[in-house]
Amino acid sequence: MSTIKNNLEHASTEISSTIHLLLFQTDITSRKKVRYLKPLLNKHSDILGWSIDLEDSDKVLRIEAKTNLTEADIMGIVKDRGFHIEVLED
Structure with missing residues (x-):
């Protein structure tokens, strides 16, 4: 499977807090590029877990985050590394 996942350890306080899912379309096309962002x-x-599906045509970046993390925060991180990113609409 070409989905690259990184699950961070969850403290008991994080498990009980509200978590939301952020989905983005990217131009991250290789494991080398993933390692650059890792x-x-x-x-x-504020990121509890993340994955990038390299097989999906949209190269979907999936972020599990605390509720205080915004789409703009993630977009800034990814854009600062030179990648294209946009919110993946339903």
Whole structure:
């Protein structure tokens, strides 16, 4: 499976807090590009887990986050690394 996942350890307080899902279309097309973003996404305190589906035509970035993290926050992180990203609409 070409979905790359990184699940961070959840503290008991994080498990009980409200979590929301953010979905984005990206131009992240390889494992090398994922590795470039990995340190930023892993160290972000409001990101509980994330994955990028490299097989999907939209190269979907899926973020499980605390409710105080916004779509704009994620878009800023990804754009700052030179990638295209936009909110994936239903």
